[in-house]
Amino acid sequence: xxxLILSLLALTLVSxxxxxxxLYKVMGKREGRSNHSFMYxxxxxxxxxxxxxxxxxxxxxxxxxxxxxxxxAASTKDQTPNPHDAPHWGADVPCTVCHSEHQPAxxxxxxxxxxxxxxFSK
Amino acid sequence: xxxxxxxxxxxFLKGGLALSAMGLAPAVLAKSSDNAAIQWDxxxxxxxxxxGLAGTCAAIRAKENGANNTIIIEKMPVLGGTSAIxxxxxxxxxxxxxxxxxxxxxxxxxxxxxxxxxxxxxxxDLTLKMADTTTRVLPWAIERGCRFHDKLKSLGGHSVPxxxxxxxxxxxxxxxxLRRFYTQDLQGEIxxxxxxxxxxxxxxxxxxxxxxxxxxxxxxxxxxxxxxxxTGTIKHYRVTKGVVMAVGGYSRDVExxxxxxxxxxxxxxxxxxxxxxxxxxxxxxxxxxQTVHLSLMRFAFDIPTEDxxxxxxxxxxxxxxxISEKNNxxxxxxxxxxxxDRNDGRFPLNIYDQDGIDNFHDKQRLHLALEEGMMVxxxxxxxxxxxxxxxxxxxxxxxxxxxxxxxxxxxxxxGKDMGALKQVSVKRAPFYAIKARPKFNYTxxxxxxxxxxxxxxxxxxxxxxxxYACGEATGGLFGRIRLTACSCPDAFxxxxxxxxxxxxx
Numbered sequence: 001x002x003x004l005i006l007s008l009l010a011l012t013l014v015s016x017x018x019x020x021x022x023l024y025k026v027m028g029k030r031e032g033r034s035n036h037s038f039m040y041x042x043x044x045x046x047x048x049x050x051x052x053x054x055x056x057x058x059x060x061x062x063x064x065x066x067x068x069x070x071x072x073a074a075s076t077k078d079q080t081p082n083p084h085d086a087p088h089w090g091a092d093v094p095c096t097v098c099h100s101e102h103q104p105a106x107x108x109x110x111x112x113x114x115x116x117x118x119x120f121s122k
Numbered sequence: 123x124x125x126x127x128x129x130x131x132x133x134f135l136k137g138g139l140a141l142s143a144m145g146l147a148p149a150v151l152a153k154s155s156d157n158a159a160i161q162w163d164x165x166x167x168x169x170x171x172x173x174g175l176a177g178t179c180a181a182i183r184a185k186e187n188g189a190n191n192t193i194i195i196e197k198m199p200v201l202g203g204t205s206a207i208x209x210x211x212x213x214x215x216x217x218x219x220x221x222x223x224x225x226x227x228x229x230x231x232x233x234x235x236x237x238x239x240x241x242x243x244x245x246x247d248l249t250l251k252m253a254d255t256t257t258r259v260l261p262w263a264i265e266r267g268c269r270f271h272d273k274l275k276s277l278g279g280h281s282v283p284x285x286x287x288x289x290x291x292x293x294x295x296x297x298x299x300l301r302r303f304y305t306q307d308l309q310g311e312i313x314x315x316x317x318x319x320x321x322x323x324x325x326x327x328x329x330x331x332x333x334x335x336x337x338x339x340x341x342x343x344x345x346x347x348x349x350x351x352x353t354g355t356i357k358h359y360r361v362t363k364g365v366v367m368a369v370g371g372y373s374r375d376v377e378x379x380x381x382x383x384x385x386x387x388x389x390x391x392x393x394x395x396x397x398x399x400x401x402x403x404x405x406x407x408x409x410x411x412q413t414v415h416l417s418l419m420r421f422a423f424d425i426p427t428e429d430x431x432x433x434x435x436x437x438x439x440x441x442x443x444x445i446s447e448k449n450n451x452x453x454x455x456x457x458x459x460x461x462x463d464r465n466d467g468r469f470p471l472n473i474y475d476q477d478g479i480d481n482f483h484d485k486q487r488l489h490l491a492l493e494e495g496m497m498v499x500x501x502x503x504x505x506x507x508x509x510x511x512x513x514x515x516x517x518x519x520x521x522x523x524x525x526x527x528x529x530x531x532x533x534x535x536x537g538k539d540m541g542a543l544k545q546v547s548v549k550r551a552p553f554y555a556i557k558a559r560p561k562f563n564y565t566x567x568x569x570x571x572x573x574x575x576x577x578x579x580x581x582x583x584x585x586x587x588x589x590y591a592c593g594e595a596t597g598g599l600f601g602r603i604r605l606t607a608c609s610c611p612d613a614f615x616x617x618x619x620x621x622x623x624x625x626x627x
C-alpha cells in the first residue's frame with residue numbers, strides 16, 4: 001500500500017495543478033484532500049470511517065496506509081523541528097490532532113510556536 | 123448536565139440571594155435521582171481525571187500505595203495537558219543541589235516567598251504543606267526517571283536559588299518519564315478521549331462514581347466544547363476509593379473568561395493546552411465544592427518579563443508609550459488589555475535597538491522569538507513603523523523623548539528606573555519590534571482543598587468523601603499572583619499527596 005501511495009503521490013504532482021494534500025471539492029460541497037482522490041473516485045468512505053460514515057475516522061486507518069507513529073517520525077527526522085517527534089509528546093500525537101481530511105488543518109505546535117512546516121497541508 | 127449548567131449560569135448572571143438559593147435545589151434533586159438510575163459499567167479503586175503532571179503523580183502514588191485498580195482518563199487525544207508544553211521549572215526546598223552548594227533554605231522561607239508575592243491572600247497552611255512536600259518529592263521523581271540539570275536557577279521573588287529545571291523541557295524531562303513509569307513499570311492504564319461529565323453522589327453527598335463519555339472527540343472550533351460537543355458514549359464508572367480531579371485550569375474557556383474576567387477580551391491569547399476549559403470546574407461546583415480565587419489570573423509574555431525593560435513599549439495607533447516597561451507582569455499586562463480596548467484590539471509593540479537586544483538576559487528565548495518570526499528586525503525606524511503599521515510621527519516623538527530620558531537617567535513620563543538601563547536607549551540600528559502579547563496562561567483559582575487534597579464542601583465546610591483534587595484545578599495556594607516556578611511544585615506535591623490519601627480511603 002505504501003508503494004502505491006508514493007506512486008499516486010508522484011502522479012498527482014505531475015498531472016494536477018493542486019499540491020499533494022490540497023483541499024478540493026469531492027462530492028457536492030464536501031471537500032477532501034487531493035492525495036486521497038483515488039478513494040473519492042471510488043466513493044470509498046469506509047477505508048477511513050471504519051465505524052459509521054458519520055462518525056470520526058479512526059487513526060488506525062491512517063496508520064494502515066501511512067505507517068506507524070514511529071515510522072512516520074523516522075521519515076521526517078531530517079526536518080527541523082520534526083513535526084512527528086515533538087519534545088513535548090514524542091511520536092504520540094494522534095494524526096487527526098493536526099491533520100484534517102475535510103476541513104482546514106492546524107498543526108498543534110503552532111498553538112504556541114510559529115513553525116513554517118512547508119510540506120504541511122493546511 | 124447541560125440543563126444544570128444553564129440553570130446555574132442563569133442564576134449566576136441574574137445574581138441575587140433568592141435566585142442563588144433556587145440554583146442549589148436542582149443539584150440536590152439530581153443527587154437522589156442519579157442514585158436510583160445508575161447502571162455501573164465498570165468499577166475501579168481510583169479514577170484520576172486528567173493526564174498532566176498532577177494527575178500522573180496521583181495515579182502513580184495511588185498504585186504504589188495499593189490502589190492497583192487505578193486508571194487515568196483524559197478527554198483530549200494528546201496526553202499531558204498544559205504540563206506537556208510547560209517548562210516545568212521545579213522549585214524545591216533542601217534539594218541535593220542546595221545541599222551541595224551550601225544553600226540554607228526551609229519550607230517556611232519558601233512559603234513566605236510565595237505568600238509575599240501573593241499579597242498574603244493565600245491559604246498559608248496549604249502553601250506550607252506544598253513547600254514542605256517538595257523535599258521528598260524530588261528524589262521520588264528522580265527515582266522514577268525524571269531528569270534535571272545540575273544547576274539551580276535563581277529566580278525573582280525567591281529568597282535563595284531553589285529552582286531545578288528539566289533536561290529537554292517539561293514534557294520530555296519530567297512528564298514522559300513519569301508516564302513511562304506508570305504505564306510500563308506499574309502497568310497503569312490511561313484512556314484518551316474519555317470526557318469527565320459529572321460526579322455521582324449518594325444521598326450523603328459522598329462520591330460513588332462518575333459519568334464519562336468514551337470516544338469523545340474534543341472540538342477546538344466550538345465556542346464552548348463542554349456544552350456544545352455531543353460526541354461520545356455515556357458510561358458510568360464506580361469508584362471504591364475515590365476520584366482525583368487533576369483537571370487543570372480554565373484559561374482557554376473564552377465564555378467563562380468573559381464572565382469571570384470582563385476586561386480580558388477574546389483576542390487576549392492563551393498558550394495553555396487546547397482543552398483548558400471550565401467544564402470540570404462547573405461539575406465540581408454542582409457537586410457542592412467550595413471555590414476560591416476564581417477571578418485571579420497570571421500572564422506571561424513571549425519574551426521574559428525582565429527583558430521588557432530594554433526597549434520602549436508603544437501603542438501602534440498613536441506611537442506613544444503608556445506605562446513603565448519595568449513594571450511587574452500583571453501591571454504591564456493589565457495596561458495592555460486596557461490600551462487594546464481603545465485601539466481596536468491591536469497589540470502594543472516592544473521596540474528595541476541593537477544595544478537593547480545585546481542586553482537581553484535570556485538569549486535562548488530571544489533567539490526563539492527571532493527564528494520564529496515573532497520578533498522582526500528593521501534597518502530604520504521608518505521601515506519599522508511602516509512594517510508594523512505604527513504612526514511614524516508619534517513614534518519618532520516618543521523615541522526622541524525616550525532617548526533623552528535614557529541619557530539623563532530619568533523617565534519623565536512614567537518613572538521607569540532609567541539609571542539601571544546604563545543609557546541603553548532606542549537609537550542604534552538595526553531596530554527590532556515584537557508584539558507585546560500578554561498570554562493568559564494560568565488561573566490561580568479553583569476548588570478549595572485541605573492538606574490531604576480533599577475537596578471541601580461549601581455548605582458543610584467539611585471534605586467531600588471520595589473527592590480529591592490537585593494541581594491547577596485547585597485554588598488558594600498562591601493568592602493574588604503566583605510566584606514564578608511554583609505551579610510545578612504544586613502539581614508534584616499535591617499530586618503525590620492526593621494519590622497517597624485516596625489509596626488510604
